[in-house]
Amino acid sequence: MDKGAKDRPLVAIVYYSFSNQTAKLVHHLRKGFRSEGFDVETVKLVPRDRLTFPLHSVPKTIAMMLKTFFRKRVPIKEIDTSPIEKASLVVLAGPTWSYNPSGPVLSFLDKYAPILAGKDVQPVISCRKYWRTHYGYLKKKIERAGGRARDPFVFTHNVKEPWSTIGTFMTIAGINPKQHALMRKYYPRYGHNHTQLVEMEKKARDLAKSLASN
Numbered sequence: 520m521d522k523g524a525k526d527r528p529l530v531a532i533v534y535y536s537f538s539n540q541t542a543k544l545v546h547h548l549r550k551g552f553r554s555e556g557f558d559v560e561t562v563k564l565v566p567r568d569r570l571t572f573p574l575h576s577v578p579k580t581i582a583m584m585l586k587t588f589f590r591k592r593v594p595i596k597e598i599d600t601s602p603i604e605k606a607s608l609v610v611l612a613g614p615t616w617s618y619n620p621s622g623p624v625l626s627f628l629d630k631y632a633p634i635l636a637g638k639d640v641q642p643v644i645s646c647r648k649y650w651r652t653h654y655g656y657l658k659k660k661i662e663r664a665g666g667r668a669r670d671p672f673v674f675t676h677n678v679k680e681p682w683s684t685i686g687t688f689m690t691i692a693g694i695n696p697k698q699h700a701l702m703r704k705y706y707p708r709y710g711h712n713h714t715q716l717v718e719m720e721k722k723a724r725d726l727a728k729s730l731a732s733n
């Protein structure tokens with residue numbers, strides 16, 4: 520696609536990332552769209568009260584998991600909605616928290632879902648493993664607002680159980696899994712690997728091409 524800057528289609532990426540995994544995916548998503556001639560604007564959701572990763576506490580980690588199971592909202596700062604209003608595609612990206620969308624994404628949907636009316640919305644989910652309930656909730660909210668939810672791009676942590684669950688919990692609580700011999704052996708990393716980031720970029724390029732040809 521070779522168009523003048525003012526004719527380029529715009530993609531708005533709305534995202535929240537607690538431990539930087541969605542942020543990494545968003546970086547590659549942006550690269551993919553831009554390489555196909557799309558303009559991309561990102562709208563980062565920022566919690567009103569500071570929420571820092573890691574939590575440095577086991578009780579705080581358990582409390583957060585419990586609250587998020589009941590879809591507790593995390594209030595967010597005001598956002599500039601103009602990129603979303605102008606966009607031909609809206610990407611909504613974020614992690615799964617206790618099977619649900621994260622608290623900041625829930626707050627975004629509570630307040631801003633009406634802007635998604637008439638829009639194509641591409642969910643991007645970063646999770647250890649569980650995404651279906653998360654996606655079901657996003658789809659319901661997007662469709663109730665009059666938007667169209669596309670099938671999600673899902674990225675899980677590519678690590679076997681139970682090491683993935685243990686390693687994710689330790690990392691969020693601020694305990695380095697590499698301090699433990701078994702974890703050193705069975706838990707290569709927290710989050711997404713390089714291959715997945717390359718895959719994200721390719722998915723963005725493919726989507727951009729299909730949007731351009733339509």
Ligand SMILES: Cc1cc2nc3c(=O)[nH]c(=O)nc-3n(C[C@H](O)[C@H](O)[C@H](O)COP(=O)(O)O)c2cc1C
Nearest residue numbers: 536537538539540541614615617618646647648649
């Ligand atoms: C409070 C909390 C709850 C989580 N619950 C789930 C879950 O139910 N299922 C899952 O697959 N991952 C769960 N995770 C893991 C995150 O979805 C995963 O680490 C994701 O890659 C983080 O993305 P981010 O760095 O963009 O925040 C949870 C993480 C946190 C902090």
